[in-house]
Amino acid sequence: MDCETQHQLNVTFLPYPTPGHMNPMIDTARLFARHGVNVTIIATPANALTFKNAIDTDFTHGYHIRTQLLPFPAAQVGLPEGLENIKDGASLQLLSGIGRGISMLKGHIELLFQDLRPDCIVSDMFYPWTVESAAELGIPRIFFYSSSYFSDCGIHSIQRHRPHERLVSDTDKFTIPGFPHRIEMTPLQLANWERVSDKVTDNFGRMFESERRSYGALYNSFHELESEYEQLHKSVVGIKSWSIGPVSAWVNKDDGQKINREHKEELPEEPEWLTWLNTEQNDSVIYVNFGSLTRLHHAQLVELAHGLENSGHSFIWVIRKKGGNEKDNSFLQEFEDKMKESKKGFIIWNWAPQLLILNHPALGGIVSHCGWNSLLESLNAGLPVITWPMFAEQFYNERLVVDVLKVGVPVGAKENKFWAFSDEDNVVGREEIANAVVELTEKEEGREMRERARKLSDASKKTIEKGGHSHNNLIQLIHELKSLKISKAVTEAS
Incomplete structure (x- = not known):
């Protein structure tokens, strides 16, 4: 093995199949590949098709990026072939089938991790169990949150202080505790799992607890947009985080002109x-x-x-x-x-x-x-x-x-x-x-x-240009992951 391959950083990305989560993670994976990382994305066939062109284009430009396919258990959950994404759930029955299918993939994904032996797993928030998978492999797990720091801090604060429980009515206002701004909401504006405790509350609890146990968190946000909540996140959640957004603008930046041209060419x-x-x-x-x-x-x-x-x-x-x-x-x-x-x-x-x-x-x-x-x-x-x-x-x-x-x-x-x-x-x-x-x-x-x-x-x-906050954060994170890989190799060798 030459020195280059030895020090090549291998990162595996595990997106959750709904557009709001999957799209920013695929863009992030592509940014890692453009900065010299060897990237593998785990996805089921119908989901992989949605980003196949982008990955193929990157690959032909010489970037190390590929998709590792996992069959989706459609027949076992009584779904027609190809229904693998939450956006395709046109009824509650279809939604719950897709959800069951996704959770049945856990064992297969864990085996894949063992085979791929990545240096780091970037996991969507909806897979809290990947914290254990990463710990077994002795590698960092990065928690990928597909929304704002503000919302993550809000959820942590509400779960900790339960300010809405002191109100008489669901339409009365409470103030979110511990925020730098005075932010008022009503209990009705909280998700059901935040208001009343049920099985879903436990699932979300595990998810946010897995964030605290992660090596760090990746946010599709940028410093100038919500710096105070980036700060608050560090103290509330207690782990490092890197803002590397807006990832879609970044990944399409160099071909911005090209995109407009291509769109116009695609349009009759x-x-x-x-x-x-x-x-x-x-x-x-x-x-x-x-x-x-x-x-x-x-x-x-x-x-x-x-x-x-x-x-x-x-x-x-x-x-x-x-x-x-x-x-x-x-x-x-x-x-x-x-x-x-x-x-x-x-x-x-x-x-x-x-x-x-x-x-x-x-x-x-x-x-x-x-x-x-x-x-x-x-x-x-x-x-x-x-x-x-x-x-x-x-x-x-x-x-x-x-x-x-x-x-x-x-x-x-x-x-x-x-x-x-x-x-x-x-x-x-x-x-x-x-x-x-x-x-x-x-x-x-x-x-x-x-x-x-x-x-x-x-x-x-500006933030995604050389020298901008998001640009620097991505470079710094990749360097840090490389150092971890090297020190792990040294420890194992001694």
Whole structure:
């Protein structure tokens, strides 16, 4: 074995199969490979297909990156072949099948770790048991958190102090203890597992306890965005952490021009929405997209459509077609025809080249569910946000955007509920939606938010350049892992 191979750092990445977790981890793995690390990503076949092109391209450019495939036990959990990602769970039954399938992979993954013998495991938060796997191999385990420091610190604080339990009503406000800013929330805005103790609470407990027992944590965030919460994380969780975000902007940075070119080449002639956008004034169009896991009830779709129309502002709305839901489809079809006629709005079905749209000069803001990746993309593009959190840690992210960064207008979402459990009562009305759009686009506060968002955009571009915080953090982490590998080899040899 030559010296180079001996000192080559081998890192195995284990992503969790849902877009909000998987995409940033794949981007992170690609960044490691671009900095000389030998990278292996463990994934099931259908999930691996979603990032195959990116990995193949990196490999042809000479980077050491590959995917190690694991068969998904579809038949054993009664699922059709190819349903392996949480985003494909269109019903509770499918979701629980996918979840069961994922947990059945544990033994196979542990055997893979033994075979691969990596120098480090970067594991998604949803695999707490990888702490033990890494300990058995005598290597560091890095906890990968796919959201903000702010939300992680919020969850730790609520679990420790339980401030919501002293309130009479679920709609009363409490203040998050130990935070540098005064942050108020209501019990209804917490995820169900945070409010009431159940089996899920135990699972999350194990997860956050595994973070404390990890060698360190990786965050897709950047110092200029939430430095105070980066600090707080160190004292609350007590481990090192490295902010290396925004990873998607970083991994696509050098081919930013290329991406736009490729997107345009992929698009048959200029698409209708782009022709329409090109006629709109700068900073005037609102982009509406709720990510891959949100499904809106009919009553909510109707309110949203009317709210956007009543605001008097142009918008682009990305909607996933629902199979067989006639009521939704016919309403949206009529709405789309009406918008085409008035030229005030544009609907894109199923998928949109989000980065291309966000960076268009006509864009003035985004309506977001406050998923972390979407927020990073809008801030990277310098756009303020109309915040509409739905579930999970999104209500914490809303408070970061509105109260700390001051680049967001809340639409007034009151309850933390995953779509599969929510009901038609819990609807945000058209007035609130229209008012939020008007505040963002016409009021002085909105103008100030746009200014702040542009400053954050500059910072997010600088941090991933040579000498920037995120850039330095990644280099430093790789050096540290290399030193650990060398000292382990020395100890074993003596």
